[in-house]
Amino acid sequence: MTDFEPNDKQQELIDATSGIHVVDAGAGTGKTFTITRRYANLLQQDETEPDDILLITFTNNAAAEMKERVVANCDYSMSALRDAPINTFHGHCHELLLRDGFSAPTHLGVDDRITSSTRLLENEVVEEDRFREFISQFADEHPEHHDFLRVLRENTSLLEVIRELAAKGIFPTSDGWYRNGESYLDGDFEAFEELFETANEPNEGANGPTQSDLRDDLSGFERDRCFLPDAPAESELRDNYPSIDHEWADRAFDEERDALKAFVHDIYFEYIEFALRQNYLNFSFLQMFAFVLLCEDHALRESVQFDHVMVDEFQDTSEIQFKLALLLAGTDNLCVVGDWKQSIYGFQYASVDNIRQFEERLGNYKRELNSDSERVAFPVDDVTGIKLEKNYRSTQSILNFSRHSLGLPATSNEEVDLDIEDDITPLTATTDHDNSNIEAFTSDDECEAILTRVQEIVGNREYAVEGEDGELRPPSHEDIAVLTRTRRFGRELQSHAREYNIPVAYEGGVELFGTEQAILLLAWLRLLEDRHSKRGWAVVLEEAGYTLDEVKTILENESYPSNMLSFRERLASAETVGGIARLVFDRYGFEDAYADALVAVLQGTFDSTTHNRGAIVRFMEQSLEADATHDVDDNPGGDSITVQTIHAAKGLEHPIVILANINQYSFPPSGGGADRIRYEDPVGLRQTKHYADAHGRPHIYDNWRYRILSKCLNRDYDEERRLMYVAITRAESHVLFSAGSSPSPLFENLPLEPETVEPDVEAAGTTRTEQSRLQVSVPVPDIPAGQSPHSLMDDRVFSDVDEGRGIEFGNQVHDFAEQYAEGAVVEPSNKDERHVAEFLDSLDGELRAEENAYLPVTVGEQQVTISGIIDLLHVTAERVDIVDYKTDLGRHAESEYRKQLSVYYHVVRAAFPDSRVTTALFYTADGDRIEIDPLSKDEIVDLIDRDYAEAQPDGEEEPIIR
DNA sequence: ACTACGACGTTTTTT
DNA sequence: ACGTCGTAGT
Numbered sequence A: 001m002t003d004f005e006p007n008d009k010q011q012e013l014i015d016a017t018s019g020i021h022v023v024d025a026g027a028g029t030g031k032t033f034t035i036t037r038r039y040a041n042l043l044q045q046d047e048t049e050p051d052d053i054l055l056i057t058f059t060n061n062a063a064a065e066m067k068e069r070v071v072a073n074c075d076y077s078m079s080a081l082r083d084a085p086i087n088t089f090h091g092h093c094h095e096l097l098l099r100d101g102f103s104a105p106t107h108l109g110v111d112d113r114i115t116s117s118t119r120l121l122e123n124e125v126v127e128e129d130r131f132r133e134f135i136s137q138f139a140d141e142h143p144e145h146h147d148f149l150r151v152l153r154e155n156t157s158l159l160e161v162i163r164e165l166a167a168k169g170i171f172p173t174s175d176g177w178y179r180n181g182e183s184y185l186d187g188d189f190e191a192f193e194e195l196f197e198t199a200n201e202p203n204e205g206a207n208g209p210t211q212s213d214l215r216d217d218l219s220g221f222e223r224d225r226c227f228l229p230d231a232p233a234e235s236e237l238r239d240n241y242p243s244i245d246h247e248w249a250d251r252a253f254d255e256e257r258d259a260l261k262a263f264v265h266d267i268y269f270e271y272i273e274f275a276l277r278q279n280y281l282n283f284s285f286l287q288m289f290a291f292v293l294l295c296e297d298h299a300l301r302e303s304v305q306f307d308h309v310m311v312d313e314f315q316d317t318s319e320i321q322f323k324l325a326l327l328l329a330g331t332d333n334l335c336v337v338g339d340w341k342q343s344i345y346g347f348q349y350a351s352v353d354n355i356r357q358f359e360e361r362l363g364n365y366k367r368e369l370n371s372d373s374e375r376v377a378f379p380v381d382d383v384t385g386i387k388l389e390k391n392y393r394s395t396q397s398i399l400n401f402s403r404h405s406l407g408l409p410a411t412s413n414e415e416v417d418l419d420i421e422d423d424i425t426p427l428t429a430t431t432d433h434d435n436s437n438i439e440a441f442t443s444d445d446e447c448e449a450i451l452t453r454v455q456e457i458v459g460n461r462e463y464a465v466e467g468e469d470g471e472l473r474p475p476s477h478e479d480i481a482v483l484t485r486t487r488r489f490g491r492e493l494q495s496h497a498r499e500y501n502i503p504v505a506y507e508g509g510v511e512l513f514g515t516e517q518a519i520l521l522l523a524w525l526r527l528l529e530d531r532h533s534k535r536g537w538a539v540v541l542e543e544a545g546y547t548l549d550e551v552k553t554i555l556e557n558e559s560y561p562s563n564m565l566s567f568r569e570r571l572a573s574a575e576t577v578g579g580i581a582r583l584v585f586d587r588y589g590f591e592d593a594y595a596d597a598l599v600a601v602l603q604g605t606f607d608s609t610t611h612n613r614g615a616i617v618r619f620m621e622q623s624l625e626a627d628a629t630h631d632v633d634d635n636p637g638g639d640s641i642t643v644q645t646i647h648a649a650k651g652l653e654h655p656i657v658i659l660a661n662i663n664q665y666s667f668p669p670s671g672g673g674a675d676r677i678r679y680e681d682p683v684g685l686r687q688t689k690h691y692a693d694a695h696g697r698p699h700i701y702d703n704w705r706y707r708i709l710s711k712c713l714n715r716d717y718d719e720e721r722r723l724m725y726v727a728i729t730r731a732e733s734h735v736l737f738s739a740g741s742s743p744s745p746l747f748e749n750l751p752l753e754p755e756t757v758e759p760d761v762e763a764a765g766t767t768r769t770e771q772s773r774l775q776v777s778v779p780v781p782d783i784p785a786g787q788s789p790h791s792l793m794d795d796r797v798f799s800d801v802d803e804g805r806g807i808e809f810g811n812q813v814h815d816f817a818e819q820y821a822e823g824a825v826v827e828p829s830n831k832d833e834r835h836v837a838e839f840l841d842s843l844d845g846e847l848r849a850e851e852n853a854y855l856p857v858t859v860g861e862q863q864v865t866i867s868g869i870i871d872l873l874h875v876t877a878e879r880v881d882i883v884d885y886k887t888d889l890g891r892h893a894e895s896e897y898r899k900q901l902s903v904y905y906h907v908v909r910a911a912f913p914d915s916r917v918t919t920a921l922f923y924t925a926d927g928d929r930i931e932i933d934p935l936s937k938d939e940i941v942d943l944i945d946r947d948y949a950e951a952q953p954d955g956e957e958e959p960i961i962r
Numbered sequence B: 001a002c003t004a005c006g007a008c009g010t011t012t013t014t015t
Numbered sequence C: 001a002c003g004t005c006g007t008a009g010t
Helices: A008-015 A031-044 A060-073 A089-100 A104-108 A124-141 A143-151 A157-168 A181-186 A189-199 A213-217 A247-253 A258-277 A283-296 A298-304 A319-328 A358-369 A396-405 A446-457 A487-499 A516-528 A533-543 A548-557 A562-572 A577-588 A593-605 A613-625 A704-712 A718-728 A807-821 A831-841 A894-911 A937-951
Strands: A020-025 A053-057 A086-088 A203-205 A208-210 A308-311 A334-338 A383-388 A438-442 A480-484 A504-507 A641-645 A654-660 A677-680 A684-687 A689-694 A697-702 A731-739 A775-777 A846-859 A862-875 A879-886 A916-923 A928-931
Touching (some): A008 A031, A008 A383, A020 A031, A031 A308, A053 A089, A053 A319, A104 A258, A124 A143, A124 A157, A124 A258, A157 A258, A157 A283, A181 A258, A181 A684, A189 A704, A258 A677, A258 A684, A283 A298, A308 A319, A319 A358, A438 A446, A487 A504, A487 A641, A516 A533, A516 A562, A516 A577, A516 A593, A562 A577, A577 A593, A654 A718, A807 A879, A862 A894, A879 A894, A894 A916, A894 A937
Parallel strands (some): A020 A383, A480 A654, A504 A641, A879 A916
Antiparallel strands (some): A846 A862, A916 A928
């Protein structure tokens, strides 16, 4: 884009160096390009320096990118712009507070200060932990609030309320609420009344009016609830037809809430005090204190205001951020850029009306801020709108189609109130071709269906995409992105793809604490702590291959393997969390991005002086519980399909987009919002339950008023439609929509005829799904239920031969060996792989890697099949060599390996009756090839027999060894 | 055609 | 704990 000249509208914005501008910058209209050009143009003007222009971005990455692109467009160097105010709201507020805001808390009547050592608490899990600690103190000190605390299901739900209030600019002070905050808490009856009336409007039936949605929704009013005695009966509430009586609007809204407000006030205010006492701020408080500071300290505000303020992604700003922008603007040179159709961060308190009702809010906020003193000194009635209408990304068909998504009903009977023609600025494509396929498909197995379609698309001219040279070419994997509403589906798809060796790059946060790496680290940390040591041992022993029975015995006798005990000693002497983590990861051979990310997160949250392992264990447990996500840079690179959430894809583009998992309950997601004390516009602060002693019985009663209110506040699916819009407009050339067996209305209402896809995925190359152990499978009817196939080998011997390595490492070496044997161009990445390569190079016969082996034998009366995978067959004219790679450092498992190789021996003997068959182990650590003398078939049968004799008596289920 | 009721299945997004 | 969908009954 940098190479192009701006179009007329873009140029208009670039040249608009003064006055208030609100820019409607739709998807792919070259927004960043235009903003950076405008920024550079401002710098061209005399007397305007980088320090005079505040440029607010949504993310830190965006800020960094902006800087780079500004540098490319003007005479300033990167070093000159390093400290330029190109930042996020949070970042800017942070700097402001550290520089000039130590006393900000005093403006709320908080008797404490921010200091240079006050830290920003970024990790939510850690904050929730602190918050729980705060609540328990609070509960001790405030017996008068106990009834509210009893109503809550989780104490941390109050943290949500605090965040939401803070985002709206509602703050507590020592003696009440800051400025007009309390009026927000009370709600806006007139606005509510309108909602009530809309919901209570009679519907039009075939013969005359039928009951209103509200009356309908209130049927079953008392079902599954228990109200206080002042509640009306359903019959009383609904005795009118077709609408309920208007008096219920007042009766539901008017509620004595002084105690509730006092409770929330005290929690909120004292939590601020608590945080400062503990020397931390959270994201919300950052903005709160910055706002209060700018409001109260007039001299300071004027000294930190800017000549120019630009806000990017304005549709994602919260109300407090809008107000901050006004306070930071010294003049009316205010430019906000965004696209309401891409507002998808409501859960982060973004308020889409900031941009949709820009002028109205601008006026209201100015009035509010100036009510007692002139804080916004510039006129706000002259607002110029600029619409960017040329799209540089998608074809016209995609652009036209994308508009439909904003009008799709998200439930079976939803009516969407949207005038597509009026509300949506049409975009014009600039592509010179339009070969777009826009399709929908369903399948009972959605993951498989998507992979099937991916394979049909790759290399298919029907789905041609634009190449570097502008010519159409068949697509490859990297041209395809699968976008999902939920992270979970994306991860599921990723694991399906892995099974078929389809290259996938999952981009975005992952549940780091649910990974094998984290689980093992947690286990070792636990077994360092006496209190949880058994839970830790169980995980560690199981990972080492002990059966459940064996683990049980070891735990009972506390007879832990000596190598593990000595490892525990080493861990105990480690100084830092990072040190412990590194030792554990080394032991298991984890040298991956997940391990690195874990170390980084742990070191970041627990500074090196923290020796409190209990706290670390708790942190890891809670992070696991909360599915906390962290960015892990784990992408294989190369030609991979991208899988990411729609949120993660915002701002990006992909030649082909598959929008997946448009299913019931997932898109839109159901549930949530179960908080019992909540703030909601326009009804204000409410509680859904009361603790009270009525009917002679103390109980958590349902709040009948809230039940009526909530039926008028029908759920808003606009944001879900916008998500769909964002997803579609990521696509350059083709869009596909996918659903499973129960598609969402969002899918059903698409103006497309869905096709049914029969899953038929071809595995791309073999995958390694088995350890090189044997499985014995027995026909199911012949054994008692609950009796699973089980391993022929004794797993105990594997517990310590892997010292310092692990399954991951073993898999990696095996994978390398397989690829190398098949002639793939792969470079050995460690000593073991070099040994394998040298060994394979020394062979002159035919190489066959990863051959399945099945040996049917008769044990007693039963037909049993023993199966396994032969790592390597080396076939020459007169001989066949069986080779099994072992990554062990020690040698004490050889007797067990002998059983395994014996099975292979008999399989190969049968397949090559005329050749001599040899069996050998190849120890990759030192390159030794050890010949093994195979057991006879009878001896194998005996072993199985004996194993069953052991397994049968107690009937315990044994795990399948995988 | 409309209403009432019960069964059903699910629980997100992240600066 | 919730909202939505399907169905039985008027």
